[in-house]
Amino acid sequence: MKLYRTTKGLVAEEEGRAGLLKDEDWDALFNRKDLGSYLSKALVAAKPLRFDPESARVLAPIGSQEVWAAGVTYYRSRDARMEESKAAGGGDFYARVYDADRPEIFFKSTPHRVCGPGQKVRIRQDSKWNVPEPELAVVVNSSGRIIGWTICNDMSSRDIEGENPLYLPQAKVYDQSCALGPCILVSDRMPSPATEIKIEILRGGRAAFVGATALDRLKRTPESLVGWLLRDNSFPSGCFLSTGTGVVPGDDFTLQSGDEISITIAPIGTLRNSVG
Numbered sequence: 001m002k003l004y005r006t007t008k009g010l011v012a013e014e015e016g017r018a019g020l021l022k023d024e025d026w027d028a029l030f031n032r033k034d035l036g037s038y039l040s041k042a043l044v045a046a047k048p049l050r051f052d053p054e055s056a057r058v059l060a061p062i063g064s065q066e067v068w069a070a071g072v073t074y075y076r077s078r079d080a081r082m083e084e085s086k087a088a089g090g091g092d093f094y095a096r097v098y099d100a101d102r103p104e105i106f107f108k109s110t111p112h113r114v115c116g117p118g119q120k121v122r123i124r125q126d127s128k129w130n131v132p133e134p135e136l137a138v139v140v141n142s143s144g145r146i147i148g149w150t151i152c153n154d155m156s157s158r159d160i161e162g163e164n165p166l167y168l169p170q171a172k173v174y175d176q177s178c179a180l181g182p183c184i185l186v187s188d189r190m191p192s193p194a195t196e197i198k199i200e201i202l203r204g205g206r207a208a209f210v211g212a213t214a215l216d217r218l219k220r221t222p223e224s225l226v227g228w229l230l231r232d233n234s235f236p237s238g239c240f241l242s243t244g245t246g247v248v249p250g251d252d253f254t255l256q257s258g259d260e261i262s263i264t265i266a267p268i269g270t271l272r273n274s275v276g
Contacts (some may be wrong), residue, residue: 001039002183007057009185012043026063027237031142034187038231053182058115064237067109070225072098073244109178120276122176127157129256133245134199134263138168138222144230148186151263151271152242153179184271191267200258213246
C-alpha cells in the first residue's frame with residue numbers, strides 16, 4: 001500500500017488501483033494505530049482514480065513531522081567522511097562511530113525546509129562541494145512504531161562538514177536541504193535486503209553520476225536506529241529517520257545548478273528533484 005499527498009488530496013494506491021481518500025488531516029491519518037488496515041478498507045470503498053505519480057502533482061509526504069538522519073551506517077559513507085575531514089583531525093571519529101554501539105543521529109529538517117517530488121533542492125551559497133545522499137527513510141508514528149518507508153535526499157555540503165565535524169548542522173540543515181517522496185510505502189517491514197538504492201544525476205541531459213547500493217549493506221537495523229532516536233525524545237506528530245547513504249560521488253564531483261537528481265528504491269518509486 002502506498003500513501004501520497006497531492007494537490008487534490010490524499011491518495012492511496014495498491015496494485016494499480018488508486019483512490020482519493022476522504023481524509024483531509026495528514027497528521028491524524030499518519031498517526032492512526034490501524035493505518036494499514038484502514039487504508040485497505042478505505043481504498044475498497046473509494047471511487048477508482050486515474051493516478052500516475054510521474055505526472056500527478058505530488059507533494060512531500062510530510063505534515064508536522066520532523067526529519068532526522070543517521071550517519072556512517074554504510075562502509076562507503078564511513079570512508080567518505082573520514083577522507084573529507086582528515087585534514088581537520090576528525091577522520092578517526094567516523095571510524096569509531098562506525099563500530100560503536102551508539103550511532104550518529106542528527107537533526108535534519110523541519111517540514112518547511114523539505115522539498116517534494118519535482119521541487120528544487122538547493123546547494124548552500126557558501127559551499128563549493130555539494131552532493132546528494134540517496135537514503136531509505138523510516139516513517140515513525142507518534143507512538144514510536146514504524147509504519148512505513150520513503151526516500152530521502154539528504155543534501156550535504158561536504159567542504160563545510162569536512163572543515164570541522166562541529167559544522168555538521170550547517171552542512172546538513174538549511175532551506176531546501178532535504179527531499180522526501182514520492183510516497184510512503186505503508187508497512188512495518190523493511191523492504192527486502194536485496195533492494196537497491198539507485199541514483200542518477202543528469203547534467204545537460206547526460207549522466208554526470210550513476211551509482212547504486214543495496215540495503216543488505218546497511219550496518220545497523222532501522223529498528224535499532226529508531227530505538228536510539230526515541231531515547232529521551234518524543235514526537236507528538238511522528239517523525240522520519242533517514243538511515244544513511246552507501247552511495248557517495250567521488251571527491252571530484254560537486255552538484256551544479258540545473259542538475260537533475262533521480263533516486264529510485266523500487267518498492268517505493270522514484271524521487272526526482274532538480275538543483276536550484
